[in-house]
Amino acid sequence: xxxxxxxxxRRAVAEKLxxxxxxxxxxxxxxxxxxxxxxxxxxxxxxxxxxxxxAKEALVFEILAEAETEVRRELERRLxxxxxxxxxxxxxxxxFQFEVIDREPILALLADPVEAALLLRAVPxxxxxxxxxxxxxxxxxxxxxxxxxxxxxxxxxxxxxxLPRVALALVRQRDLIGRERFPLVVDLLVESLARRLATDRxxxxxxxAL
Numbered sequence: 001x002x003x004x005x006x007x008x009x010r011r012a013v014a015e016k017l018x019x020x021x022x023x024x025x026x027x028x029x030x031x032x033x034x035x036x037x038x039x040x041x042x043x044x045x046x047x048x049x050x051x052x053x054x055a056k057e058a059l060v061f062e063i064l065a066e067a068e069t070e071v072r073r074e075l076e077r078r079l080x081x082x083x084x085x086x087x088x089x090x091x092x093x094x095x096f097q098f099e100v101i102d103r104e105p106i107l108a109l110l111a112d113p114v115e116a117a118l119l120l121r122a123v124p125x126x127x128x129x130x131x132x133x134x135x136x137x138x139x140x141x142x143x144x145x146x147x148x149x150x151x152x153x154x155x156x157x158x159x160x161x162x163l164p165r166v167a168l169a170l171v172r173q174r175d176l177i178g179r180e181r182f183p184l185v186v187d188l189l190v191e192s193l194a195r196r197l198a199t200d201r202x203x204x205x206x207x208x209a210l
Contacts, residue, residue: 005051014052016042018066021059026105030060030118057119060109064119065131067106072138074100079142086151087198093142094190097167111171136161153197163193 005013020041024033035056039049053059075096083089101111109115120128139161146152152160170189174182 005048010052013042013044013048017049017052017059018063021056021063022106025060025063025109029109029112029115030057031115033060057121057123060119061123063106064109067104071100071104071107085198086146086200087194089151090198091190091194094163094167094193095186097164098171098186098190101168101171110168111174113172116172135164139164150199153199155197160197 017038020038021033023041024037033056035046035049038056038059039046042049053062075093078092078096079089081092083092101107109119136158140157143152143157143160147154147157170177170186177185
Protein backbone atom coordinates (compact mmCIF):
# COMPACT_ATOMS: atom_id res chain seq x y z
CA UNK A 1 0.00 0.00 0.00
CA UNK A 2 1.48 3.39 -0.96
CA UNK A 3 2.68 5.64 1.82
CA UNK A 4 0.18 8.49 2.37
CA UNK A 5 1.36 12.01 1.62
CA UNK A 6 1.99 14.34 4.53
CA UNK A 7 0.07 17.63 4.58
CA UNK A 8 3.19 19.48 3.41
CA UNK A 9 3.78 16.99 0.60
CA ARG A 10 0.15 17.23 -0.52
CA ARG A 11 0.36 21.02 -0.78
CA ALA A 12 3.62 20.85 -2.72
CA VAL A 13 2.37 18.19 -5.13
CA ALA A 14 -0.95 19.97 -5.64
CA GLU A 15 0.86 23.18 -6.54
CA LYS A 16 3.18 21.36 -8.97
CA LEU A 17 0.16 19.76 -10.64
CA UNK A 18 -1.55 23.15 -11.02
CA UNK A 19 1.58 24.74 -12.50
CA UNK A 20 2.07 21.85 -14.92
CA UNK A 21 -1.59 21.92 -15.93
CA UNK A 22 -1.54 25.68 -16.54
CA UNK A 23 1.54 25.34 -18.75
CA UNK A 24 0.13 22.37 -20.64
CA UNK A 25 -3.24 24.08 -21.21
CA UNK A 26 -1.60 27.25 -22.47
CA UNK A 27 0.31 25.30 -25.11
CA UNK A 28 -2.07 22.56 -26.15
CA UNK A 29 -5.42 22.75 -24.40
CA UNK A 30 -7.36 19.94 -22.76
CA UNK A 31 -6.86 17.61 -25.74
CA UNK A 32 -3.08 17.72 -25.46
CA UNK A 33 -2.82 17.63 -21.67
CA UNK A 34 -2.14 14.14 -20.35
CA UNK A 35 -1.99 12.69 -16.86
CA UNK A 36 1.46 11.37 -17.74
CA UNK A 37 2.80 14.86 -18.43
CA UNK A 38 1.29 16.20 -15.22
CA UNK A 39 2.58 13.42 -13.00
CA UNK A 40 6.07 13.60 -14.50
CA UNK A 41 6.20 17.32 -13.67
CA UNK A 42 4.92 16.72 -10.14
CA UNK A 43 7.20 13.75 -9.52
CA UNK A 44 4.41 11.32 -8.67
CA UNK A 45 2.97 8.15 -10.21
CA UNK A 46 -0.13 8.05 -12.38
CA UNK A 47 -1.92 6.18 -9.64
CA UNK A 48 -1.07 8.89 -7.14
CA UNK A 49 -2.61 11.52 -9.40
CA UNK A 50 -6.07 10.13 -8.74
CA UNK A 51 -5.56 10.66 -5.02
CA UNK A 52 -5.65 14.38 -5.84
CA UNK A 53 -8.17 14.58 -8.70
CA UNK A 54 -10.72 12.09 -10.11
CA ALA A 55 -9.77 13.11 -13.67
CA LYS A 56 -7.61 15.63 -15.47
CA GLU A 57 -10.76 17.63 -16.35
CA ALA A 58 -11.44 18.11 -12.63
CA LEU A 59 -8.01 19.72 -12.26
CA VAL A 60 -8.68 21.95 -15.27
CA PHE A 61 -11.98 23.02 -13.79
CA GLU A 62 -10.24 23.89 -10.51
CA ILE A 63 -7.75 26.04 -12.41
CA LEU A 64 -10.56 27.76 -14.29
CA ALA A 65 -12.25 28.58 -10.99
CA GLU A 66 -9.01 30.10 -9.67
CA ALA A 67 -8.59 32.12 -12.87
CA GLU A 68 -12.14 33.40 -12.61
CA THR A 69 -11.48 34.63 -9.08
CA GLU A 70 -8.38 36.49 -10.27
CA VAL A 71 -10.29 37.98 -13.20
CA ARG A 72 -13.06 39.24 -10.93
CA ARG A 73 -10.53 41.00 -8.72
CA GLU A 74 -9.04 42.72 -11.75
CA LEU A 75 -12.49 43.72 -13.01
CA GLU A 76 -13.30 45.26 -9.65
CA ARG A 77 -10.02 47.20 -9.66
CA ARG A 78 -10.80 48.57 -13.10
CA LEU A 79 -14.33 49.56 -12.19
CA UNK A 80 -13.02 51.39 -9.13
CA UNK A 81 -10.92 53.70 -11.32
CA UNK A 82 -12.31 57.24 -11.91
CA UNK A 83 -14.82 57.53 -14.75
CA UNK A 84 -16.02 60.54 -16.70
CA UNK A 85 -19.53 59.31 -17.49
CA UNK A 86 -21.80 56.29 -17.01
CA UNK A 87 -21.21 55.43 -20.65
CA UNK A 88 -17.45 55.26 -20.12
CA UNK A 89 -17.88 53.02 -17.08
CA UNK A 90 -20.21 50.63 -18.92
CA UNK A 91 -17.90 50.50 -21.95
CA UNK A 92 -15.02 49.65 -19.61
CA UNK A 93 -17.02 46.75 -18.20
CA UNK A 94 -18.04 45.42 -21.62
CA UNK A 95 -14.61 45.69 -23.23
CA PHE A 96 -13.08 43.83 -20.32
CA GLN A 97 -15.33 40.82 -21.05
CA PHE A 98 -13.83 40.47 -24.53
CA GLU A 99 -10.28 41.39 -23.56
CA VAL A 100 -9.92 38.87 -20.75
CA ILE A 101 -10.93 35.90 -22.92
CA ASP A 102 -8.14 36.65 -25.39
CA ARG A 103 -5.58 37.45 -22.71
CA GLU A 104 -6.07 34.52 -20.35
CA PRO A 105 -5.13 31.19 -21.99
CA ILE A 106 -7.15 29.23 -19.43
CA LEU A 107 -10.32 31.21 -20.00
CA ALA A 108 -9.77 31.04 -23.75
CA LEU A 109 -10.53 27.31 -23.49
CA LEU A 110 -14.17 28.21 -22.95
CA ALA A 111 -14.14 30.11 -26.23
CA ASP A 112 -13.10 26.97 -28.13
CA PRO A 113 -16.23 24.84 -28.69
CA VAL A 114 -14.26 21.57 -28.77
CA GLU A 115 -12.17 22.35 -25.68
CA ALA A 116 -15.21 23.63 -23.80
CA ALA A 117 -17.18 20.47 -24.63
CA LEU A 118 -14.33 18.25 -23.41
CA LEU A 119 -14.14 20.17 -20.18
CA LEU A 120 -17.82 20.63 -19.41
CA ARG A 121 -18.81 17.06 -20.09
CA ALA A 122 -16.60 16.03 -17.15
CA VAL A 123 -18.40 18.40 -14.78
CA PRO A 124 -21.49 17.13 -12.94
CA UNK A 125 -24.59 19.03 -14.18
CA UNK A 126 -25.49 20.19 -10.68
CA UNK A 127 -21.99 21.65 -10.17
CA UNK A 128 -22.16 23.44 -13.50
CA UNK A 129 -25.60 24.83 -12.61
CA UNK A 130 -24.26 26.14 -9.28
CA UNK A 131 -21.36 27.89 -10.99
CA UNK A 132 -23.65 29.51 -13.55
CA UNK A 133 -25.92 30.72 -10.76
CA UNK A 134 -22.95 32.16 -8.89
CA UNK A 135 -21.87 34.00 -12.06
CA UNK A 136 -25.35 35.48 -12.38
CA UNK A 137 -25.37 36.56 -8.73
CA UNK A 138 -21.93 38.15 -9.03
CA UNK A 139 -22.80 40.28 -12.05
CA UNK A 140 -26.29 41.02 -10.77
CA UNK A 141 -24.73 42.58 -7.66
CA UNK A 142 -22.71 44.96 -9.83
CA UNK A 143 -25.73 45.98 -11.88
CA UNK A 144 -27.99 46.28 -8.85
CA UNK A 145 -25.50 48.74 -7.34
CA UNK A 146 -25.39 50.70 -10.60
CA UNK A 147 -29.19 50.79 -10.66
CA UNK A 148 -29.22 52.20 -7.13
CA UNK A 149 -26.70 54.87 -8.10
CA UNK A 150 -28.55 55.85 -11.26
CA UNK A 151 -25.68 54.83 -13.52
CA UNK A 152 -27.42 52.29 -15.71
CA UNK A 153 -30.84 52.21 -17.37
CA UNK A 154 -33.76 50.28 -15.90
CA UNK A 155 -32.99 46.92 -17.48
CA UNK A 156 -33.42 43.89 -15.16
CA UNK A 157 -30.16 42.71 -13.62
CA UNK A 158 -30.96 39.12 -14.61
CA UNK A 159 -30.87 40.27 -18.25
CA UNK A 160 -27.72 42.36 -17.88
CA UNK A 161 -25.88 39.50 -16.15
CA UNK A 162 -26.08 37.56 -19.42
CA LEU A 163 -23.82 40.05 -21.23
CA PRO A 164 -20.53 38.30 -20.30
CA ARG A 165 -21.90 35.11 -21.85
CA VAL A 166 -22.74 37.05 -25.00
CA ALA A 167 -19.09 38.08 -25.18
CA LEU A 168 -18.00 34.45 -24.82
CA ALA A 169 -20.46 33.31 -27.49
CA LEU A 170 -19.22 35.95 -29.94
CA VAL A 171 -15.57 35.06 -29.38
CA ARG A 172 -16.47 31.44 -30.17
CA GLN A 173 -17.81 32.66 -33.52
CA ARG A 174 -14.82 34.86 -34.37
CA ASP A 175 -13.96 32.87 -37.49
CA LEU A 176 -17.55 32.99 -38.70
CA ILE A 177 -17.71 36.75 -38.15
CA GLY A 178 -14.28 37.21 -39.72
CA ARG A 179 -11.09 37.77 -37.76
CA GLU A 180 -10.20 41.02 -39.49
CA ARG A 181 -13.54 42.66 -38.82
CA PHE A 182 -14.17 41.07 -35.43
CA PRO A 183 -12.60 43.98 -33.44
CA LEU A 184 -14.74 46.43 -35.42
CA VAL A 185 -17.87 44.42 -34.65
CA VAL A 186 -16.93 44.37 -30.95
CA ASP A 187 -16.40 48.16 -30.99
CA LEU A 188 -19.80 48.68 -32.58
CA LEU A 189 -21.58 46.40 -30.10
CA VAL A 190 -19.84 47.84 -27.05
CA GLU A 191 -20.45 51.45 -28.04
CA SER A 192 -24.07 50.78 -29.00
CA LEU A 193 -24.83 48.89 -25.78
CA ALA A 194 -23.15 51.54 -23.66
CA ARG A 195 -25.23 54.28 -25.31
CA ARG A 196 -28.40 52.23 -24.73
CA LEU A 197 -27.66 51.42 -21.11
CA ALA A 198 -25.99 54.56 -19.76
CA THR A 199 -27.98 57.23 -17.94
CA ASP A 200 -27.24 60.95 -17.94
CA ARG A 201 -25.90 60.85 -14.40
CA UNK A 202 -22.85 63.14 -14.02
CA UNK A 203 -19.61 61.55 -12.86
CA UNK A 204 -19.38 61.12 -9.10
CA UNK A 205 -16.54 62.25 -6.92
CA UNK A 206 -15.99 58.63 -5.93
CA UNK A 207 -16.18 55.46 -8.04
CA UNK A 208 -19.23 53.23 -7.58
CA ALA A 209 -18.85 50.64 -4.86
CA LEU A 210 -19.09 46.98 -5.85
